Amino acid sequence: MKPSTILFLASVLVLAGLPLWWPDPYVLSVVGSAGIFIVAAISLNLLLGYTGQLSLGHVAFFGIGAYTSALLSLGFDVSLPGLSDPLVMAPQPVWLAFTAGIVVAGLFGWFVGKLAFRVRGAYFVIVTISFAQVMRMVATNWVDLTEGPMALNNIPPLTLWTPGGTVDLVTKAQTYWLVLAVAVLAWLVVAALVHSRTGRAMVALRENETLARSIGVPVTHYLGIAAVGAAAIAGAAGGLYAHTVRIIDPDVFMFMFTITMVIMVIVGGKGTLAGPVVGGLLFGLLPELLRGTLRPEVQWMLYGALMVVILIFMPRGIVPSLAALVRKRPVAKATAPRAAVAGEAT
Template sequence: MMARFLPILAVAAALVLPLATSNTYFHHLLVLWMLYSLLALSLNIIVGYIGELSFGHAAFFGIGAYTAAILGMNFGFPGFPGLLMAGIVAGAFGFVIGYVALRIEGPQFVILTLGFGSIIFTTTNYWVDLTRGPMGISNIAPLGVGAGFELSSALDYYYLSLLLVVAFAYACHALMLSRTGRAFIAVRENAQLAASLGVDVFRTKLLAFVVATAVAGVAGAIFAHYLTVITPEVMSLNYMVAILIMVIVGGRGTIAGPILGALIYVGLLELLRATGALRMVIFAALLTVSVIFLPGGLVSLWRRFADRSTVRTARQAQVEAGE
């Protein structure tokens, strides 16, 4: 019974959390948590729901960021329509890449997505006329809502990002209860068996891939407007590994897992800031430990606790019935 109210309690806690302090840096960390949660949830569609391992997801995050920045600065494209365009452009790239890559299975798919990410990263670095190369794009305008109103503070971006995370998390929940969601899981568990039951495996995978990349593009667009500066670094392998850590350590194939993983990542990123490059070694160790000892992620700990509580309750009921 309590599990039904947990999402509501979690959302309520997230709403009042930034009000506990006026520390702007704490608010900044909360914005990063929400944006990374949205990004991790999008990758979870690919890794957790259709069972494919993509190493190019950070590229779609970067495509969304650069799309919003370029449309806003070069063409005066307004804020929220710019977010929509960022999602459309990233999703279009996802469609093209997915149409080619998803016909291939196993390690070849991973290598192909890694190659795509490297190509986008390299292109962004050297297409100076469009992306300004390694210097990146700076002085990006804050996100405009309309009627001259702009999101100017970290709190504004936090609540916008929270709204998108809650909406997408609910969409994922509804998806898993739908026929399409069941097709995702069937493809993940046994693609050949799913095909024999009438599921179009390729079309199902492509749909998941396009949705995931479009959402990653929207997250990247908000990221660009929030920081007001964007560089090719957001498409690097470091970012890709970080997103994978969020999904796997939190719990792939779940909704709470990627959000929890993003929280762990942002918290450790801040705590380990003084360690410099050693942070990635620590993150890699965390990923290794999680894969070996907690293959279901941190969310599986709650499931174990809930299962044990259920067993204890059932035994107690049996004892009382026997008396």
């Protein structure tokens, strides 16, 4: 078994045991919230880390997944132009609604990708930001469907089937395990994708798109796959958010959420599987560790200083820098005796 596999399994076991050896509801709530944004960061890493496309509107897919899952699980009726009768949707099972949120977010990812991948660089960034702002305006102003600023509340929790019946996942420990399960599944999906032929093509596009085109790599096809996959996983994170917080409003489209995802990916190490997890744990837990200790403005200064220090001394991110350091250690130990022997021979 590879060392990376052993480390992955050990990490999952340790995290899965957290509610058993540290059952504090506050701790589980904080780590669970960080886990939701780690899932979102994993999705962004697929696009930013493996294809090199910076999307600053990635929160749109997070919000689409949240609203789709919430609306379908609650049910709704809305009047649409051209229809004499309102469109009525009865409440759907929560897992069906959650799955639909993933699918709808993926479809929007395909649609935005078809439009945005016609341009590159700053133009791509502008298109993605504009899409996110449009979705926020829709959520704010389409009050008949989304309740606007008044928020959708009483969103049903996700459930688990057991031989004794269906159990609502409402306790902090249950919610934590649910988030952990989705995060592990998202990580495995991305790992399988990036280690496949598709993943190698994505990396080729990131490193040199012109060269990749010259050897026959269909750029738009693989960028589309990355966009759909990233959007679908972000939709899963949004669905988790909706069914665990159980109240959502247009603030789920806040630009700050995208910035949080970008920070997690870049600080942890973009283009690595562990990077979003490490960056997510660091910047997901640090605000809670400092809460009540430092004033908010001092906390923001500390976050900024920490990011600057990390990116100065670890420009590729925490995970790639530590991996390079580990790889160098055996080399130094192996070369030292050779140098001593060479000195004795002279």
